[in-house]
Amino acid sequence: MYLSARGYEVCVVDNFAKREWEREIGVRPLIPIASLEQRSAAWRELTGRAIAIETGDLTDYGFVDQVVRRFQPEAIVHYGEQPSAPYSMIDVAHATYTQSNNVVGTLNVLFAMRDVAPDAHLVKLGTMGEYGTPNIDIEEGYLTVQHNGRSHEFLYPKTAGSLYHLSKVHDSHNIHFACRIWGLRATELNQGVVYGLETDETARDPRLVTSFHYDEVFGTALNRFCVQAVAGEPITPYGRGGQTRGYINIRDTMACIELAVRNPADRGELRVYNQFTEQFTVNELAEAVTSAARELGYEPRVIHAANPRVEAEDHYYNAKHTKLVELGLVPNLLGPELIRSMLTTIARHADRIDRSKLMMGIRWAPSERH
């Protein structure tokens, strides 16, 4: 919708797998979302603009080849992956599914570009989680290393924290290969944690709302904390809460995609942008939500939950994020007003909150067996 509103001709490719995963684990978005067909029809009704729909699976190469052949895209914005770290850590079946689904889907896109649309520009959703939490500054994609009197620029080395994040690391290496060896052009958007409920486009009509999750599997920290506050449940940072990550408002994610599309990489080039606007510790988020919730009359409590993940809870973190700003990104920063508005919107749908899904017990390390 963001791109369509700005004059781009858009074709959406979807296999509706996310709705399957939601059914499988028994969660649903806080606000009901319409079917893709209904959303496309509503968008056309409101704007006069068509958004085409292709239904199929990226792991089916015949389908990918046909879609790329028919549509001849200038840019392929590739968000079509299993996106949840906890989902990938449920068990071996979910881990292997996540990695093969994401890696094979991306390889199919790369081969279709090579053979059918070699001038197209791949805009691929990466994640800041690919980097992990190294003890040195995180650069935007590449790291120049001085070693024994010589120098080399590497793709920034990755130390990811879940098998989902690793699937994205594998993608990055495969995309890097496709640019180096086949001369494709690609931009990776290493996205921070996204918060927020709406964009200008989703806010136009109830039929256009997008998926907002607060459950352990698909919900992200700030969103989950807001729902906990409204539901009168404790706000639960994992462990000590010193985990620092980059965060970005959902509105800015849309602007970043357009900036990437408008500024294509050169043939043979993989550009990498760190797509977040501010760094916070989990404790800082919990405090911000607590404070905004109090202003609205809630009585939030913060309880440090046992950390289901295996991760550093206190660490150095300094990730660069200047390239998108240089291209023109004007960030929507996190402030009390935004959190209050999130809390207010969530409160309107409070009857749909399923408290049992706030903590679902998926653990990175298996329980003791010996």
Next chain:
Amino acid sequence: MYLSARGYEVCVVDNFAKREWEREIGVRPLIPIASLEQRSAAWRELTGRAIAIETGDLTDYGFVDQVVRRFQPEAIVHYGEQPSAPYSMIDVAHATYTQSNNVVGTLNVLFAMRDVAPDAHLVKLGTMGEYGTPNIDIEEGYLTVQHNGRSHEFLYPKTAGSLYHLSKVHDSHNIHFACRIWGLRATELNQGVVYGLETDETARDPRLVTSFHYDEVFGTALNRFCVQAVAGEPITPYGRGGQTRGYINIRDTMACIELAVRNPADRGELRVYNQFTEQFTVNELAEAVTSAARELGYEPRVIHAANPRVEAEDHYYNAKHTKLVELGLVPNLLGPELIRSMLTTIARHADRIDRSKLMMGIRWAPSERH
């Protein structure tokens, strides 16, 4: 056989996929090899030692779980992957098969270790090809980086040159995760290009010979050059021939596996060894084969073939390989005598050489389309 001869109780796990791939592309080893059952029976007849066989696929988790549960291995020597770079580059189907087969098989082994044999030691076949040809020294697995006044030790960053090699890079990252997060113990053997026909064990009986390939897909440089010399075909370095790689005699590969098994990694530790003994350019190998072949009365010619790969043909290369020597590896180095003995053995089977398989036309970059 190498481990069995030294008193280890060995169980071989195989799905016979390699024999399928050979049939698919129409190649076969130079010397006929017996079935695994026949080889195990012959070994028992000659040595009195049993080698158990489990038939099944590593991508089938139920099978992997059962085998690990039954056998309770101290060490898992994992060589069960699609091993050919050209095979992975045939087309999109072979690329996605190679990556999902290798990555899912290794993930299944890691989960089975986590849940059934958490004290077992994984000895995993990596490849020097994972590193590519960076402009700085290649260390053994890890690289300490100084950056903006701080320091961090990374898994050595990888810039692999084929989608097969990338499947091994993905494995390395997944294994690193399993050691960091689950506390598994693993050793990666980043193997150089293997040459040679036999070990002490395979030489004991014709029923024990191992697979020797000279075709473009499964053959490696030195082996292929020897077969070209015997067949009176030109010896064909790809491109300018300045490509430098690490090489290792097949006898030494066996010794390295035992050294790794005898010296298990700690819990939570991923050790990485660069498993090769000497560096050569492709041109040096072609010269060595030419010279040895002349001594035996052949009249070899060297023709620089168009490079089917996309790779640097002249580059810095200095890869460390001291850790296995420190553990006791005594290398069998490449000399004229060894090459002459290879040529003599190959000559005895010259009637089985299929010249059409020396160059099969698999190319890294698709031909021009625009």
